[in-house]
Amino acid sequence: MAMYIRAKRSKTTYFLQCDPTETILDIKQKLQALIDQPVNDQRLILVETGEVLEDSKTLADQKVENDAVVALTLRKDDNEFEDVNIVKPNDFYQPHEADGGSNC
Amino acid sequence: MVCVLPGLGREKGKEGEERVVASAGKMRKEDTLKLISAEGFEFVVDRKAAMVSQTIRNMLTSPGSFSETEHGEVTFPEISTTILEKICQYFYWSLQYASGKETEFHIEPELTLELMMAANYLHT
Numbered sequence: 001m002a003m004y005i006r007a008k009r010s011k012t013t014y015f016l017q018c019d020p021t022e023t024i025l026d027i028k029q030k031l032q033a034l035i036d037q038p039v040n041d042q043r044l045i046l047v048e049t050g051e052v053l054e055d056s057k058t059l060a061d062q063k064v065e066n067d068a069v070v071a072l073t074l075r076k077d078d079n080e081f082e083d084v085n086i087v088k089p090n091d092f093y094q095p096h097e098a099d100g101g102s103n104c
Numbered sequence: 105m106v107c108v109l110p111g112l113g114r115e116k117g118k119e120g121e122e123r124v125v126a127s128a129g130k131m132r133k134e135d136t137l138k139l140i141s142a143e144g145f146e147f148v149v150d151r152k153a154a155m156v157s158q159t160i161r162n163m164l165t166s167p168g169s170f171s172e173t174e175h176g177e178v179t180f181p182e183i184s185t186t187i188l189e190k191i192c193q194y195f196y197w198s199l200q201y202a203s204g205k206e207t208e209f210h211i212e213p214e215l216t217l218e219l220m221m222a223a224n225y226l227h228t
Contacts, residue, residue, distance in 0.1 A: 001203055004196045012146040015153065015192055016131070030131040034148060066200075067193065089143050089185035 003066035005059070007031060007044065008086045009073065020060035024053045031072065041075040045084055137164075138177045139192065141185040153195040158227030187222050190215060194228065 005027070007014040016030050028039035044053040046062065047069045053062055064070065071084040137154045139147045155161040160178065163170050172178045180188060190211070197209045211219060222228075 001196070001199050003200075011144060012148065013189065013192075015147065015149045015196060017150060017153075017196075033131045034133055034136065067196075087145075089141070089145060 003059075005064060006067070006069045007072045008047075008069055009071065010085055011087045014072070018059060021058055023056060023058050024062070025055040027059070028055070037074055043073045043075075043081045045071040045073065047071050047084075047086070134176070136176065137173075139188060140177060140179040141183055141188040142181050143185050145185040145188070147188060147192045149192050149195060153192070153199055156195040156198045156228060157191075160226065182225070183222050184218070187215065187218050190219055191222060191226065191228065194223075 001017055002019045004015055004017050007016060014031065014034055016027060018027060024044060025039060027044065028042045031042060032039055046053060046064060071086055073081045073084055076082050135151055136148050137151050139149060151164060155164060164173050194209060
């Protein structure tokens with residue numbers, strides 16, 4: 001296995017095995033099999049940079065590396081894409097988070 | 105800090121390595137498993153990856169099938185989201201490691217204890 005990426009939306013994370021030479025469209029097709037949403041209704045955003053990933057380009061082209069997190073957003077009824085929505089566990093549960101936390 | 109926990113050593117079952125053939129090709133829903141954390145967060149992983157855990161492997165392969173495995177969902181009410189995600193990352197790291205890509209697995213020190221308890225539970 002060459003690499004994997006994590007596609008996140010709301011409280012769900014999809015671990016996707018992939019290869020750096022695969023295109024974003026390939027990734028969306030994998031997601032389509034899992035979430036029953038056509039590729040045209042999916043948008044992937046590299047969380048680190050906020051960059052919207054283009055279907056025709058490969059993962060390597062767009063610097064999507066092993067273990068990268070991409071946000072999955074879906075097309076809404078009004079034809080627009082929804083905003084990035086990733087819920088983090090420490091939004092309401094914070095036993096161990098050390099980075100950036102305040103000591104209250 | 106980068107470290108490799110001895111307690112998290114790769115499982116070496118009898119059928120060990122040949123199972124670790126992971127492809128980057130097509131993905132099918134039936135081949136995935138949804139792991140659900142204490143807070144109700146969901147992690148969708150390949151069954152092949154989840155079977156790095158001996159506990160999950162036993163669930164998936166035992167004859168009297170668990171209802172969880174038929175629905176493709178397993179809930180871990182005792183494993184927090186942070187830890188479960190780390191475990192899923194470990195599954196994939198382990199597959200990569202087994203296929204010859206020797207990297208280190210990063211574990212935040214503050215996660216170590218809880219992660220080892222979960223790893224013990226999952227036989228990972």
